[in-house]
Amino acid sequence: MMLESVKRKVQLTGKATFIVSLPKSWATNMSLKPGDEVIFIPQPDGSLKLTVSAIETVSSKALIEVDEKYTPDDVCREFISYYLAGCNNIEVYFKPGMYEHKRILKEIIDRKMIGVEIIEESEAHVVAQCLVRYAELPVGRVLQRMGSIVSFMLLDAVKALHTRDGKLASEIVERDDEVDRFYLFTVRQLMAAVKNPLLLSDIGISTPSECLAYHVIAKSIERMADHASRIANVVAFLPGSLPEGFVENIEETVNDAVEILGSTLRALARKRKGTAIKNIRIAKEITEKVRDIMEIVFKDRGRAVEATYMALIVESIERVIEYISDIAENVVNILIGES
Structure with missing residues (x-):
């Protein structure tokens, strides 16, 4: 939803607190309600960026369904892409008999990725989770x-x-x-x-x-x-x-x-x-x-x-x-x- 710029007057409440009201259309679009927190982020140019919370910017989960069209490299490439995109939980399901695809993927996870562990595995699927925090x-x-x-x-x-x-x-x-x-x-x-x-x-x-x-x-x-x-x-x-x-x-x-x-x-x-x-x-x-x-x-x-x-x-x-x-x-x- 595109919103036009809106001007607001800075008001003083009490003796030292400045307040500015939020545009109602923006607050509604962001599903804000009384009691919710917003975060102000100072920018290098002196402006402030406003966000509703430190929520994840992408889904923390991803699903890959591997069929006969996939090569082992295709599976690894897609898995790495989800990893780079910030997904913390990646599920991969394989068609019956695709043992080589799964073996190569597990090798890549072990050799190429920090903090990624396989937390669940069967003949036809693996679930990997990234356990390392950015900080x-x-x-x-x-x-x-x-x-x-x-x-x-x-x-x-x-x-x-x-x-x-x-x-x-x-x-x-x-x-x-x-x-x-x-x-x-x-x-x-x-x-x-x-x-x-x-x-x-x-x-x-x-x-x-x-x-x-x-x-x-x-x-x-x-x-x-x-x-x-x-x-x-x-x-x-x-x-x-x-x-x-x-x-x-x-x-x-x-x-x-x-x-x-x-x-x-x-x-x-x-x-x-x-x-x-x-x-x-x-x-x-x-x-x-x-x-x-x-x-x-x-x-x-x-x-x-x-x-x-x-x-x-x-x-x-x-x-x-x-x-x-x-x-x-x-x-x-x-x-x-x-x-």
């Missing part, structure tokens, strides 16, 4: 955790490159699932906060406009984890020895990248805009070093096979630096918006 894992804390995981993934990928440790490389790839779990939970938080600004303080964000920047930061860290996994996967295929200085240059570059990633996320937590701006410049300088490493890759034309895999490693590191620069830029945007 228990504020966005800032989640980003710090994601950044820590990715940093060690990158450092260990270099270690695996040094030692050709296949087991370490495989373990690095497994850690990518942990980053995905935190990323999906962050998106769920941000979507909920956009729909219901009352949740902003619970997740540690000041204004709805910051949600986009926080999403870019989370997505950038998630992509960095993908590239750390890519480097680890390449380790198993590297034949023979590598050109002198290649691994050492890679190690130095990754160490620099990990340092400015941590510095940038600390700048966000401590509201140090100047540090984030400086890190954008440093990221560009590191990118130039990465391009110098690429020259080492193609210097020896007799190493065609090795060059292919080394190029993949260098390319991934270059992308990691670009993502760190994106993170720093969005930290600057957030901090300027808060000032």
